[in-house]
Amino acid sequence: MTLATVAVLIPVAVDRPYTYEAPSALELAAGDVVVVPLGPRHVLGVVWDEPVEDIDRHRLRAVADKLDGCIPGDMRRFVDWVADYTLSPRGMVLRMVLRVPEAFGPEQPQQAVRLAGPAPDRMTPARRRVLEVAADGLARAKSALAAEAGVGVSVVDGLFKDDTLEILEIDPTPPVALPDPRHSPPALNRDQAKVAASLRDTGSGGNFSVTLLEGVTGSGKTEVYFEAVAAALAAGRQVLVLVPEISLTAEFLERFEARFGARPAEWHSQISGKGRERVWRGVAAGTIRVIAGARSALFLPFPELGLIVVDEEHDAAYKQEDGVIYHARDMAVARGMIGRFPVILSSATPSVESRANAARGRYAHLALPDRFAGALPEISAIDLRVDGPERGRWLSPPLVAAVEETLEAGGQALLFLNRRGYAPLTLCRACGFRFECSNCSAWLVEHRFRRELACHHCGHREPRPERCPNCDAEDSLVPCGPGVERIAEEAASLFPEARGLVLSSDLVGGIAELRSRLDAIERGKVDLVIGTQLVAKGHNFPHLSLVGVVDGDLGLATADPRAAERTFQLLQQVTGRAGRMTAGGRGMIQTFDPAHPVMQAIVSGDREGFYTRELESRERHGLPPFGRLAALVVSARVREVAWNRARQLARAAPAATEIRVLGPAEAPLAVVRGRHRYRLLVKAARSADLQGYLRNWISSIGAPSGGARVSIDIDPVSFL
Ligand code: ADP
Numbered sequence: 001m002t003l004a005t006v007a008v009l010i011p012v013a014v015d016r017p018y019t020y021e022a023p024s025a026l027e028l029a030a031g032d033v034v035v036v037p038l039g040p041r042h043v044l045g046v047v048w049d050e051p052v053e054d055i056d057r058h059r060l061r062a063v064a065d066k067l068d069g070c071i072p073g074d075m076r077r078f079v080d081w082v083a084d085y086t087l088s089p090r091g092m093v094l095r096m097v098l099r100v101p102e103a104f105g106p107e108q109p110q111q112a113v114r115l116a117g118p119a120p121d122r123m124t125p126a127r128r129r130v131l132e133v134a135a136d137g138l139a140r141a142k143s144a145l146a147a148e149a150g151v152g153v154s155v156v157d158g159l160f161k162d163d164t165l166e167i168l169e170i171d172p173t174p175p176v177a178l179p180d181p182r183h184s185p186p187a188l189n190r191d192q193a194k195v196a197a198s199l200r201d202t203g204s205g206g207n208f209s210v211t212l213l214e215g216v217t218g219s220g221k222t223e224v225y226f227e228a229v230a231a232a233l234a235a236g237r238q239v240l241v242l243v244p245e246i247s248l249t250a251e252f253l254e255r256f257e258a259r260f261g262a263r264p265a266e267w268h269s270q271i272s273g274k275g276r277e278r279v280w281r282g283v284a285a286g287t288i289r290v291i292a293g294a295r296s297a298l299f300l301p302f303p304e305l306g307l308i309v310v311d312e313e314h315d316a317a318y319k320q321e322d323g324v325i326y327h328a329r330d331m332a333v334a335r336g337m338i339g340r341f342p343v344i345l346s347s348a349t350p351s352v353e354s355r356a357n358a359a360r361g362r363y364a365h366l367a368l369p370d371r372f373a374g375a376l377p378e379i380s381a382i383d384l385r386v387d388g389p390e391r392g393r394w395l396s397p398p399l400v401a402a403v404e405e406t407l408e409a410g411g412q413a414l415l416f417l418n419r420r421g422y423a424p425l426t427l428c429r430a431c432g433f434r435f436e437c438s439n440c441s442a443w444l445v446e447h448r449f450r451r452e453l454a455c456h457h458c459g460h461r462e463p464r465p466e467r468c469p470n471c472d473a474e475d476s477l478v479p480c481g482p483g484v485e486r487i488a489e490e491a492a493s494l495f496p497e498a499r500g501l502v503l504s505s506d507l508v509g510g511i512a513e514l515r516s517r518l519d520a521i522e523r524g525k526v527d528l529v530i531g532t533q534l535v536a537k538g539h540n541f542p543h544l545s546l547v548g549v550v551d552g553d554l555g556l557a558t559a560d561p562r563a564a565e566r567t568f569q570l571l572q573q574v575t576g577r578a579g580r581m582t583a584g585g586r587g588m589i590q591t592f593d594p595a596h597p598v599m600q601a602i603v604s605g606d607r608e609g610f611y612t613r614e615l616e617s618r619e620r621h622g623l624p625p626f627g628r629l630a631a632l633v634v635s636a637r638v639r640e641v642a643w644n645r646a647r648q649l650a651r652a653a654p655a656a657t658e659i660r661v662l663g664p665a666e667a668p669l670a671v672v673r674g675r676h677r678y679r680l681l682v683k684a685a686r687s688a689d690l691q692g693y694l695r696n697w698i699s700s701i702g703a704p705s706g707g708a709r710v711s712i713d714i715d716p717v718s719f720l
């Protein structure tokens with residue numbers, strides 16, 4: 001008798017499934033989540049639908065158990081596809097799917113508590129409050145009861161001992177109610193209605209397509225893509241709305257609820273263990289119909305996915321830079337292709353790649369040229385060579401005057417500087433010593449509110465000393481250049497009456513604190529916002545009428561081939577926050593180079609001109625989307641080890657007519673977390689098989705020694 005065997009992919013750094021004996025009692029089928037022995041351990045795995053390897057049957061080990069849950073066929077093909085495209089081991093991609101191991105056991109019933117007996121002998125004010133809440137006889141989760149009564153859980157626990165409360169088990173409530181596509185359709189204006197009709201067709205059709213939805217900020221893109229969501233829901237499909245993590249605000253959830261009568265389920269890094277488990281189960285069971293989530297939501301096991309919307313599709317936050325290096329926008333398109341359903345990419349400032357795909361007819365292109373309410377802001381440049389601030393100050397007289405005017409008129413103003421902390425560099429006036437990170441080749445950034453110097457690359461922090469560590473001089477340390485904290489300080493001295501608020505990703509209190517600050521801005525409880533690029537991300541600030549960009553040139557001073565595109569997008573997005581709901585919004589950009597094509601395009605509102613020029617220049621240089629790029633970063637603790645490995649790699653690069661290998665060159669960030677880094681850049685024609693070339697090349701050079709690592713980044717976004 002021959003043994004039945006199965007291929008099982010395991011979430012570790014291997015590319016091929018392993019072969020196991022399949023006990024007939026388990027009735028295994030492709031997609032089943034199983035437990036298998038691996039060395040001395042037992043690990044999770046998924047039955048993969050491919051032929052098993054021919055191995056020695058006597059050494060075969062058996063699948064130990066089958067769990068709840070199934071990874072649908074489309075999802076398995078997606079794992080294969082992502083691994084193939086990014087050159088990652090398939091096991092590592094599967095790992096992103098199996099991140100919620102709790103979801104595979106039987107679901108625990110929820111425990112609830114309810115009033116059962118007489119009041120306890122010993123009564124306290126806290127106990128009385130609990131009993132008042134519980135008096136309605138309803139069953140509640142223990143923590144909910146404690147929270148409602150405003151007491152600690154221990155007070156509730158005490159009441160069990162006295163038999164005043166009892167515990168019962170109830171079926172877990174689903175995390176969200178079902179959205180109703182007919183709940184509250186919007187009244188659209190003419191442009192919107194046309195686009196919405198087209199999107200509705202797209203959303204209800206069961207075919208693969210990609211649509212670029214382009215419209216200025218405030219034109220109603222969200223409003224109209226909701227119509228595609230409605231159509232997909234009505235057609236019985238599940239929907240995924242991808243958003244940059246930070247854009248998933250209360251405002252977005254409330255808007256969704258207003259349209260569909262229920263919130264979408266959320267998926268991002270702040271969802272806790274139990275919440276993640278319930279969302280994972282709900283998606284797998286099909287009881288959750290819409291997910292609004294960050295990029296990792298792509299790896300949820302939707303059985304009936306029928307539409308993905310990628311909001312703010314140009315956002316660099318969609319690129320995952322460690323582990324499996326992938327771009328969520330591009331993977332969303334692949335997911336749609338595999339699942340044969342539509343994908344919508346939405347942005348006010350589309351990526352040059354998506355624009356090119358639209359121009360070539362590979363993507364449909366829908367446009368909303370006008371704001372729904374209000375008008376586009378009036379943008380101007382402030383020439384710092386002429387109108388610059390005095391030494392040691394960063395806000396120019398024309399900008400200060402505009403802020404004053406805005407505040408006097410009761411409006412809200414935003415000062416934008418894409419740099420966290422107080423100052424990007426601290427040096428000693430006496431000896432010239434500069435504070436540098438001990439792990440990275442980067443200056444330490446002063447964070448004055450925390451009284452620290454911090455490295456923005458590895459997270460290293462140290463207290464800001466009183467004396468120079470080099471020459472021991474006292475009071476000799478001076479900050480160089482501004483960060484948002486320094487701008488906030490200057491603004492506070494200029495506008496002492498204004499209610500100011502800093503918005504930056506390194507706030508103590510994390511995302512919860514950020515959301516509450518965003519909320520305060522939306523509700524007009526703040527007069528003057530000082531923020532980093534966080535403020536540019538899709539938020540609706542109805543009271544904002546002036547945006548001042550402190551350093552418009554900041555993003556242009558890099559060797560990054562996307563510097564112009566990114567600066568254009570950022571400046572357009574951030575100035576686009578002004579006057580969203582009212583007319584008379586203004587954007588002012590401080591720059592030393594007002595003649596720069598990016599500044600010109602922003603000031604004159606000439607988007608088409610910008611995209612045309614940028615596409616021409618990319619084509620001339622064979623850059624994406626006209627050619628393809630891959631970056632190889634070689635790193636090691638010892639500089640020579642990294643350098644030698646990088647040289648060895650470069651020498652081993654196979655000759656190919658359509659592919660060139662540049663480098664190695666020391667990375668702009670030469671050391672990160674104590675690892676020395678060298679970069680190679682691979683430039684390929686569009687028609688070349690870049691992945692095949694890389695696979696062939698990497699496998700030809702043998703295992704590294706001395707702890708050297710090579711990471712491969714297909715379609716790199718960062719060139720540091
Ligand atoms: P975008 O996503 O393009 O920035 P939004 O969809 O957020 O634009 O719309 C901007 C603002 O205008 C929102 O407050 C939205 O509620 C409002 N709005 C847009 N279209 C309509 C409409 N047809 N009816 C009512 N309000 C609308």
Ligand code: ZN
Nearest residue numbers: 437440455458
């Ligand atoms: Zn560092």
